[in-house]
Amino acid sequence: MEDNYVKVSDLRPGLTINEDVFANTSCPIIRQNSELTAEHIEILNAFDIKKVKVQEIVVIKKEESLNPNDLASIDPDDILSKIPMNQMDLVTLYREAVQKYKKEFSSWQSGIKPDVAKIRTIMIPLVDAFIGQKKFLTILNELSDIKEYMYHHSIAVGILSSAISNQMDLPSGQTIQVGISGALADCGMAKVDKSIIDKAAFLTSNEFNEVKKHTIYSYQMIQDTPLLRQEMKLAIFQHHERLDGSGYPRGEKREGISIYAQIVAVADVFHAMTSERVYREKVSPFKVIEMIREEEFGKFDIKVIQALQNLVGDLSIGTxxxxxxxxxxxxxxxxxxxxxxxxxxxxxxxxxxxxxxxxxxxxxxxxxxx
The missing domain is CATH 2.30.30 (SH3 type barrels.)
Known part of the structure; x- marks a missing residue:
């Protein structure tokens, strides 16, 4: 089929652009072989583009008929399962998970070891929901509550750890395990003095050193469970290590830090930096990714950062x-x-x-x- 220059006023969705379209920009505003959408046409009008080169593709679909007798074999539950979760359902699921986690944390403070099976039950529905609705990962910091930050943080780190793992194409079993590890990474905070945890001001050097012990406490609390793989237990222990050796508790470097620990580390830092704290306002997820790339360069695996960016930094037209x-x-x-x-x-x-x-x-x- 021949190429045609068509007036923008005559365009319609479904046509294919047959050459890059520039508008005093170094990169094309629409790339060759893009199928036109209503948003593309709006962009062309905004840039006052008069004509573009297109190739019209005509698709003829044969009508498909449905035998009324087949309706009896359709499972209503199967249909319902394909209806996407709406925004408020997802928010409700998240908030219920935070309250369940808070209850578990209280039991850890009284000396009970984490029930990993319970944490798994809390996390799996959340992980499935957020991975299925990735755009909602950008509002995790909006859902956080400054008064109950610790519980929100643990749930969010679990969700983000799983989502990053999924984005990196890790097997589903590992994706779930990394998510559970992310949720349990700070369980050792239950062993830190409550006055330090609840302190509204900046911590003293001694108080911060006590907080840094939480990675050791976390590992000790889950080391005997058969429900977490050994590499995931190591991820919990190492989630504050940094590739340049500036982390804790051991100051490990590069090859000494597991990829799972790096995933949890990026999820942990990202949520902490985007969330409102006593001493800092919340920051845009997009700005934080730039900060991690530039200000924290050399501390995190670039593949993990890129996976996070692809998840939450993928702004779409119309946002x-x-x-x-x-x-x-x-x-x-x-x-x-x-x-x-x-x-x-x-x-x-x-x-x-x-x-x-x-x-x-x-x-x-x-x-x-x-």
């Missing part, structure tokens, strides 16, 4: 965002090599390219939940 300068708008184009710095159509109609305006970044996604 409403607030920028660090206070402006709000919609993402209208995402650069292939700079996913965290999209082009944003501001409320006043102007377009800001964050790859050019480096001093400005996406501050946060404007969620419909809140």
């Amino acid at each position: 409403r965002v607030r920028l660090t300068n206070g402006d709000e708008g919609e993402v209208m184009f995402v650069h292939r090599d700079a996913q965290l710095r999209p082009m944003v159509k501001l409320s006043n109609g102007s377009i800001m390219d964050l790859t050019v305006n480096r001093s400005i970044a996406v501050e946060r996604v404007l969620s419909d939940i809140y």
